[in-house]
Structures are given as structure tokens and as C-alpha cells.
Amino acid sequence: MTTLKNDSGASDLDWVVIQYLHKNSCFDAEKSFLKHLATKQGVDVIPPKQVLQDDYLKYLVMSKLFPESVDGVRNYTMSYQELYKFVTGLIDIYREDLQRLLYPIFIYCLLDLIYLQKTVEFKDFFDTNCSLIEELAVPGRVEELDQLRKLRSEQDIDHNPVASKFWHSRAAVGLSEQSFDLLTRFLHDHKHYNILRILHERLNIEFYPGIPVKTKLEPISIEDAIPMSIKEEATAANTEVIQLGLLPDTLEDKVVMTAEDMEKATKEDKEGIKESSSSKKTKRTKMLFLGNDKRIKKAIPLATWADEIADKFKRDISNRERLNRERLPSICCATFLNTHRMTTACHMLANEVDIAAGFGDSSIQLRSLKPSEGEDDVDGMEEDDEDLGNATVPPGQAVELLGHSGPITALSSSLDETFLLSASCDASVRLWSLELKRCLVSFKSHSGPVWDVAVCPRSPYFATGGWDGTARVWSTEHSKPLRLLVGHMSDVDSVAWHPNAHYVATGSSDCTVRLWDVATGKAVRVLTGGHKHKVSSVAVSPNGKLAASGAVDGSVAVWDLGESKLLGQFSTGGSIWSLDFDRYGSMLASGDANGVVGLWDAGSAIPSPLASYETKDTPVYNVHFSRTNLLFAMAEFSNNP
Amino acid sequence: MNSEIVKSLCRSCEGIGASVSDQAYDGLAQEVDYRTREVIQEALKFAMHAKRKKLSTDDVDRALRLRGAEQTYGHQHGERGVSFAKPRDESTFPGVSFVEDKVHSLEDVLCATEFPALPRGRGVHLHWLAVEGTKPLIPENVRVKRRRKDSETVALTLEAGGPRAKEGGKGAREGVGSEFTVLNSYETNISKGHKHVVSMELQTYFQTVTRAVLNASKASEAEESGIEAGTGVSDLGPALASLGEDPGLQPLLPYFCSFVIKCVEGEEKKSFFSSLGSCGALLGLVQSLVSNMHLKWERHVHQILPVVMTLLVRKTLGGPGDDHWKLRRQAGRVLALMCTKLESEKSQVALQTRVARVLVTKGLMDATKALTSHYGAIVGIYHLGDVVCENVLLPHIATYMPCLGEALTSQTMNPLQQYEAYQCLEAILIAIGRLVHQSEYNQLLGRRQLPSGRSLLGKGGRVEAEGSSKQTRLRGGTPARARRARPAKKKLSVEDLRKTEGGQSVLDAFAVAEPGSVADKDESSLEDAEAQHIDLNFDFELNNFTGMPTFERGNIVSHSFDIFGEHILPFLTNDMMAMML
Secondary structure, eight states: OOOOOTTTOOOOHHHHHHHHHHHOOOHHHHHHHHHHHIIIOOOOOOOOOOOHHHHHHHHHHHHHHSSSHHHHGEEEEEEHHHHHHHHHHHHHHHHHHHHHHHHHHHHHHHHHHHHTHHHHHHHHHHHHHHHHHHHOOOHHHHHHHHHTTTSSSSSSHSSSSSHHHHSOOOEEEEHHHHHHHHHHHHHHHTTHHHHHHHHHHOOOOOOOOHHHOOHHHHHSOOOHHOOOOHHHHHHTTSSSOOOOOTTTTOGGSBBOOHHHHHHHSSSHHHHHHHHHHHHHHOOOOGGGGGGOOOOOOOSOOOOOOOOHHHHHHHHHHHHHOOSSSSSSOEEEEEESSOOOTTTEEEEEOTSEEEEEEEEEEEEEEEOOOSTTOOOSSSSSSSSSSHHHHOOOSSOOEEEEEOOOSEEEEEEOOOTTSSSEEETTTTEEEEEETTTTEEEEEEEOOOOOOEEEEEEEEEEEEEEEEEEEEEEEEEEESSSSSSSSOOSSSSSSEEEEEEEESSSEEEEEEHHHSSEEEEETTEEEEESSOOOSSSSSEEEEETTTEEEEEEESSSSEEEEETTEEEEEEEOOOOSSSEEEEOOOOOEEEEETTTEEEEEEOSSSSOOOEEEEEEEEOOOOOEEEEETOOOOEEEEEEOOSOO | OOOHHHHHHHHHHHTTGGGHHHHHHHHHHHHHHHHHHHHHHHHHHHHHHHTSSOHHHHHHHHHHHHOOOOOSSSSOTOOOOEEEESSSSSSSTOHHHHHHHOOOHHHHHHHOOOOOOOOOOOEEEEEEEEBBBOOOOOOOOOOOOHHHHHHHHHHHHHHHHHHHHHHHSSOHHHHHHHHHHHHHHTOOOOTTTOOOGGGGHHHHHHHHHHHHHHHHHHHHHHHTOOOOTTHHHHHHHHHHHHHHHOOOOOOGGGHHHHHHHHHHHHHHHHHHHHHHHHHHHHHHHHHHHHHOOOOOOTHHHHHHHHHHOOOOOSSSOOTOOOOHHHHHHHHHHHHHHHHHHHHHOOOOHHHHHHHHHHIIIIITTTSSSOOOHHHHHHHHHTOOOOHHHHIIIHHHHHHHHHHHHHHHHHHHOOHHHHHHHHHHHHHHHHHHOOOOOOOHHHTTTTTTTOOOOHHHHHTTGGGGGGGHHEEEEEEOOOOOOOOHOTSSSSSOOOOHHHHHHHHHHHHHHHHHOOOOOOOTTTTTHHHHHHHHHHHHHHHHHHHHHTOOOOOOHHHHHHHHHHHHHHHHHHHHHHHHHHHHH
16 A cells, blocks of 8 residues: 655645546546646656555545645544534433444544554544543444554554454444534534544435434444443443342341241242241241342441331231232222322322322322221221321321422332422422421432432432432431432433332433442442333332333333343333332332333243233322232323323 | 524514524524424423423423523413414514414403302322222223213213102112212213113112013003002003103113013013013003113114014914904004114114014015914004005015915904904005005105005005905995095095096006906995995094094905905904994
8 A cells, every 4th residue: 555655756736636547547647647747847756556545545635625624633632522522412312313423433533543644643542532432332342442552554454453344434324414414513613624524434424304313323223222331331330249138127027927828828939938947947927928038238327117117017017918920919099180180299108098199380289098087998998997097197188288399200208107208390309297297308409300209218318310310319317418329321210219228229311220329329230221211210129139110102121130131021001100019029010101000920030911900091100019018009080181 | 493484583583684694594593493402302301200291381481491591481381272373464574473362351351250160179089990900890990982972871861860869769869979979070981881870769760660560561460350450550651651751761771671671581471471461561661762762772772672573473462352463563663663763873773674574574474474473564564664665565465465365265264363364454455555545645746756556556466456345345435425535634535536537546456456256246235334434434534634544444344344244244343443443
């Protein structure tokens, strides 16, 4: 291959012309041109012995016609960094589209630098931008980068498999016209002609009209839709060892099984029970239903159960129904009437008698599900009256909580039945005392709307997720968050606690689910590939091994947290507003926007659908398994769905 | 967002339009486009977290505030049907449209006397969506498609609560009330016919009516056997009247149907059919239900139709000596009523043609069937209307009449059978006679849309041979009879017919077909009696000229004199007299 330098003595432009003529076999013209040069300018030009490569010729022409594009060599580094900043700062739809261009542009920048024999700049460029590109790189591409790093001169390009692959072909990328307009406008405005040139010459961009389309973003597989940085992080994070065992003082441990329960246990469970009884002759406790894993050590300070609460829970646990394929749960549906599609959040309080509903007009309503007028046990829903003694709301009435200044997005109540937390679009989380029915604290730290709040199974913690792309872990004792969980590329739409209170699962608009270690604040699991749309709800199974996530397109994914593996995927019609595992973790319930309560078998190795119950045009906003394994569904009746 | 829109927008803001270059518009358009998308992206997030599919103006406002922009004012969420208007001088601002603000007169608002009702308070309703995995059939779980028809029936059902409470007397108002308020508050429809919809009141009503029907049959039996009539009889009339008129019985219809079927197909089937009273009461029940304009029959007709058909064509109905003919005629009327009812419901079931076909092929043309069945078939077809008679009955008469004639003239037949045959003949004559009458009458009035009597008869062939002898007799009838006929009357007498040319031709047609075996020998002796009958006939006609066509009856009477001779004559005439009066 010839070098860039023309050692013949002709000017660059003349040299280009000669090359062009030679290449196109216009030998007569070439000869006369050489003659002309020799006579007129007195330059004796040796005709080229080798034909220059097509691309290079083009490059030479370009560099003559647009000298700034070549002169801006020193700007490659700067240009690329500015481009990177521009692309990552765009709104979601454009960012996802243009992000895919960054890696090919990086490589062609490198190759150009090599070709121009700017080895110093090449090194400089590589070192400064490698950190950026590594965020984008998928695992396989790290090796590619290593290969490219070895490049020293243009001769290496042909010998280097990676470089020659890129050098001799144009990378094909599908792009929407609008994204491309945005990009070219930016490049023109900031005079990044070098990158503009790469865009025009090196890349084979296939346009489609209009705005970026999700389906076009992922032409091959769902994996491609996930930003590479997340993939990379996922591979790094998902190997981390996490402790998914339950806490040593789990209440189920203390509830002794009755003979009846033993009978109800399925075959698998029975084997487990036998094992345990043979290995150590301990009491058979309800906990066996949740597995025999080792209990973890507490890594964070946690409050212990108050006695009366523990007693009540134990009573409920001993009454707990065993659910499986043959024994489906009873579902009690609470429908909100005359709310005119204003209901935005529903929640069952921890006493499992009252429900709280948040509305678009910033108000929260507490209502008792207990029938009014002393019609005792009409529905057989509430077994004994002492339980109802601590109902927060008098039956048949509603208590209104006012204080927020934006639609309520989520509600969550503490297990000790003392307070209720509400998240709102006004960027605050409020703590309401259920005794006083007053707001006690307003937690403000999120920089935008708070999309979800979840109270930890052990006080005093709770977690929130919001518009600013962060999830935060708080203590009710402090006004500022204890941990900021940063890593999601977009809004954090849903938050759920792991039963052992050491982990928080979050679902985000970037289509991923993450599991965070509360103690360290690090993402320990990044679950990708399950969804193509915003993850609107997450749930963690009571035995702590599984997680489930639902997206706005109606897909539900079940994950194995330990192996960070996708176990199964189903699809329903409407956006999944809520997911809940039953108290033994054998079943998953979903509530969606089409008003269907779906039941999914989560106990078996491959999760499968069990049943679905349609309501009457009422979107189901929340599903909740009570401690006795009765499923509550909360829905809103709408005249015009 | 293209530069055109931005240009229009800029122009619509006073003073800006002139100073902006085209290139700037392009740049601006792209920027505006990007910013709009940004706001929409944020607004969609708000909508999603409010668990809505629809984007509201509030969402956009919040998104704007989140992005540090001023929110829009004046476009409130909840206004339905936002209408956009174009500016008056559209040419100056092409592509611009704005939300139309309706102008409300202050006076109207201040002086408004009727304020809209306050919205209902928020509430929570609890129900079981599933019990141990199965979905209980309660109103809250029934999912129905939104159809206007159903909502109508539901409205009727709800209305019906009132009258039923009065009638049933002991309807549990409270229970029903609360049930309906639940449904009301749901503002949805419930599909008809589910058991849970039948309120206490309707149940009581159903029991009352069925008891009345059963009592009526028992009472009639009692009457027959000479025992004092029960009180049930008096209940039947009002019960049937209420059945025939009350709206809101739709939920009960399946139950009534099953009741009827139980009566007919139950273990006491034989005793049921042997009692004319119970048959009549049941038929009355069906008739009332069919004539109730508020009921929809389409789904139940297949249950009830066989019962009615049975009552029409069954071999034996009632005990010996009972006037089952009347019952059959009633059944025929009910059958016709059902057909028209279904037609009015625009049902896809072509009931009328099917019924007619069955009656002809399985009833009339089956020689093995009893004469009573034949009678039922003829009566049924007769009641189905002229067109059916013409198209179905008439073509078959040619083949049927010889059989009937055999039965009529055969010496081996017992008197009862001959009487039955005679009844059949009468039925045929009524049917055909009306057809002829109607067509001639139409011709008389100059209506040409119907085929003339002559062509009808031509179609019918010479089938009238058997019964035509009486026509000759009538031809020589007394002039006094003609006097009585009134030209303005709806029904025309034979005399009227004869006076016209067309009528004469009809009579001629009969006369021509006459085999000639029947001589006019008894003419004089019978003249007086005949005149008497005809007079009676005319009186009858005068009084009931909306009833069945009667001129044929005169013929029949004369015919009976003629053919059967004296041994059957007294019985017949008495019977006929009773019938006619």
C-alpha cells in the first residue's frame, strides 16, 4: 500500500488527480496531465506504481475539498467527547437510537488517526475515550478494543483482524431520520466535520422516516435494546455473591405446624420436611414451606418485633392457607366507585382490614373493609372480632388525609400498623400516623416526582424510587436518605424489599430490574432481557429466592435472584400495575390495567399461568396476599375504560 | 412539527413573523419538535403513574412544571370533547387551530334554576372475585358487553320492581332495593335470565301466577265432576291479564317456559291432556305471555312452540264429548301470534314458513294421522294468514279432499269420525272461503294487488267439488237475503258476491266443478230451514262482522243438511247453532 506522502514532488491536489486518473484507467489523460505538470510547473512526477485504495482516495479528495475535516485531527478527542455528552444528554427515545452510533464512530476515529499516522493523537484519543467507550462496550468488544490498542501504523490495519474488518466494510446502522437530523445539526453547529465525515463515509445508515421506533431499535434480539453499559454492568454485578437467606428471627420459624398442615403439604415439601426432621429432630415449623436455607447474619441494624404484633402475626401464620395448583386462593375484590378514574394508588394496610387509596387530587382516603352496622362476619372475611379492635378507621366511614400537593403515586404502611407512607408527584414522601390521622413527617430529597415507596419488612427502613433515576433508602428516624441507589438509566418506577430486609429490588423505565445491597448501596444484580418496556411493578418472593417484575406492555418475568437468571415470562393484556407472591411463595398474582387478576405458578421450576379472573372493566391497581393467604384485589370502577 | 407550523405560530404572534428568516424557522421547528417530545415523554410518565392510559392536560402541566416551563392555563382536565376551531382569517394563519372557548352568558349562569346533581361520594364495594379458585356467579362478576338493548331490558326490570311489589303483596322490598342499588351504583347491565336477578317480588309473582293456572285446571275438573268450583278460577283472569301487559317479566320468561314444559312433559302428562281446563289455562298463560309486548321471545320460542303445536294437533284433547275444537282454534291463534311476535322482534327464525310446512307435511298430508290432527293443522294454517293459506293450503287441497271425502261418505265410519271429518271440511271451507272472499272483496274495491278469486280457485283445482253443492242451492236463494246485505259493510255476503260479475264467476266455478250427483231434490223442503239459518247467519254477521267470515257458515249448514241426512242433523245443527251464537 502506498503511503500518504507523495514522494513524487507534485502538489497534493495534483497527486490526487493523478491517482484518480490512474485508478480509472485514463492513462492518456494521465500522461498528458503529467506532461502538463512537467512542462508548465517543472515538476517531474513519477506515475503511481500502485493504485490507492478506494476509500483512501475518497479520503484524500475529502481532505482537499474540506481541509478542516482533516486539519481537525487534533480535535478528534474533543469532538468525540462532545458527541458523547450530547448523545447521553438527549431524551430517551433519541438517546437509545443514537447511542448505538458511538461505538462505530469511536472505532473509525481510531482508524483515521492511524491512517493519518498521528500515533500520538491516537494514543491520546484511545486513553481519554476508552473509559467512555468501555461503558458502552458489550463483553465481546472489550477484546476488540484490546486488539485496536495494538495498532501502531497503517500497515497494521490489514494485519489486525478487527481493524481490517472495520476498515474494509461500512458498519450498517438503522436510524430514524429525526435522530439523524438532530445529530447532524449538532455536528454542523459545533463544526465537528471529522465526525460528520465518518458519518457520511464510513457508516452505512439506513434511514426510516419519523421518530425512533422501539421495534426498529431492536432488530435482532431484545439484548440489543439494552444499552451496552447496562449489559456490562450486569455481567459484572451478577456474579457477586448475595445472601438471599431469610432473617434468623423470621416469625414463620416460630409457628409450629399442625398435623393438618402436614397433610396439606405437597410431595416436594414433604420430602423436605422429612429430611429436616431426620437430620435434626426439631419442631416442624411453618418455615419449612419456605425452604431450609441457612439464615443470614444481620448486616444492618433492625428492630425486633413488638410482642403483640408478633403474636398477631403468628396467629395469622398458623391460619395460613397452603396454596398450590390444586388449591387456588379466594380472591376478594374491593372496587372503588364514583372515583371517576381519579384513583392513582391503592394499598392494604398492615392490619388487613383497612385499605388506603390515593387520588389524583392529592388526597388519601382510608376506608375500612369491615361492613358497617355491626353485621358481624357477614362475609366471613374477618374471623374474629378482637382482630378488628385495632382497625384504624371506623367501619363504613372514610378518613381523608390531606397534605400532598400532587397526585399520590404509591402508598405503603408499616407492619406494626402505626404509620402509612405516601409518595407523591410533589417530590415528597409523607409519613402519616394512623392513630392521629395526621401527617408527621415530610421526607424531601428526590429531585422529581417520587414514583414508588415501600416499607421494609423490618422497621425502621423504607425505600423510594423516583423520576430522578435514583432509588433511596431511608430510615423513619432520619429526614434525609441513608443510601442513594444510583445506576438506573431512567426513572425508577417500582420498589420492593427483599424479605430479609438487606436488599431492595427496583424496576425502572430502562427495562431492567436491579437488586441493591442496602448495606453497601451497590447494585448486586442487574436483570436484563426480561422486558421491552418500562418495568411498572416488582415483587420478591417470601423465601427470597425469586423476584417477579411486570412491565407496562403486560409482560411478567420471573427471575432467579441467586443465579440472576430469567426463569419464565408470560404476557397479559394490560399494563401490570401490581404483583404479589403468596405468603409461601408458590403463587404469583398480578393485577393489570385490563381488569384481570392473573394467577401464575411460581413454585415449579418453570413458572406457568394458572388462572385468570376478569373483573368488570375495572383496572386492578393492587393485589395483596393477606397473611392468611387470602388474595385482595383493589380495583377502580370506570364508566369509560 | 415542521417549519410551516412554526411559521404560522410565529405569525400568529403579532410582530414576530416579519423579522424571522426561513432558515431560522427550520432550526426553530427542530428545536420546538424536540422540546415538545421531551414534554410529552414526561407527561406520559405522569399518566402511567396515575395508572391511566389517557394523557390529560394535568399531566402536561406537571411535565412543563418539571422542566421548569410555565404551565398552560385554561385547558382543564375533564372537559370532554375538546373542540378545535380555526381562526376566522385562515389564509393569514394557515395551519393554526386553537381550542374553542364557548361563550357562556353570565345571565344564564346566574339565573339557572336547575343545578346539576351533586356527584356521588366515593365508595368501596367488596365482592368475591373467586372462592377457592372458582368464580362465583354474582352480579359483580358477570361481564357483559355494553349493548343498548340489554340496558333497556334492565331498565324495565328495575321498573318492574314497583308493580310487582303491589301485586305480589309480600315482596321483600328492602332486599330487592338493596340489590338493585348495588347494580345501580355499578351503572352496568346484567345479562337477563340469570337466577340471581329474579327478585323476591318476581318470585312471588311467578308462584302466584303458576298457582292460579294450576288451580284453574283443577277447578275446571271440579266443575265437571259437579263439585263446587275453587277460588282459583277467579285468580286466573287477572293473572293472565297482568301477564299480557306487565313490563319487566323478561327475567321470569325462562321460568314460565320451564313451567309450561313441566306441565306438558311431566309425569302427569296424560291427565293433563285429558283435562281441557288445564290445557286451556296453560294455553291462556302462553297466549298472555306471547301477547305481552314487553317480552322478547326469540330465545324461548323453541321451548314453547312444541307445546302449542301439541295443543293444536294432538290426537285427543280433553275427555270424550269435550269441545276440544275450540281449544285447537285458540292454539291456532296463539301460534299465529307467536309468528307475528317473532317477526316484530325481527328474529332471524323464519318461524311462519317452518310451522306451515310442518303442519302440512306432518299433519294434513299424513293420512295416518287422526282427523282431529288434520283439523288442527288446517286451523293452524288458517290462522297464519291469507298468504300462507294461499301458498300452503291451497296446493294441497286437491290431494287432501278425496281423503276427506272418503271419510265423509264412507258408511263404515262411525258418526264421531264423520263428525270429525265434517269439522275438517268446515275448517277448510272457512280458510278457503276467507281467501276467496278476501280476494273478491279486494277486486270489488278495485284493488288489483291480490290475485283474483278465479285464479285462486284455478290454482286450487276442482277440489271444491265435494263442498260445492251448497252453492247451487244458494243461488236460488230468496231475494230477502239480498236485501239484508249492506254494500258498505266490510263483510260481503254471498248475495253481494253473486251480484257482481266476479262473484258470480266464483259461484260458477263451484257449480262447474260439481260432479252433478247431488240433485236439487230436497231444495224446496229445506228452503225454509235454510232461510232461517241464513238469517241467523246474517244476524251473526251483523253483530260480529269483525269476527270470522261467516257467509261460508251458511253454506256449511246447508251442506250439512244435504249430505248427512237426518241422523246427524240434529246434533250438528245444535252444535253449529251453539257455535254461531
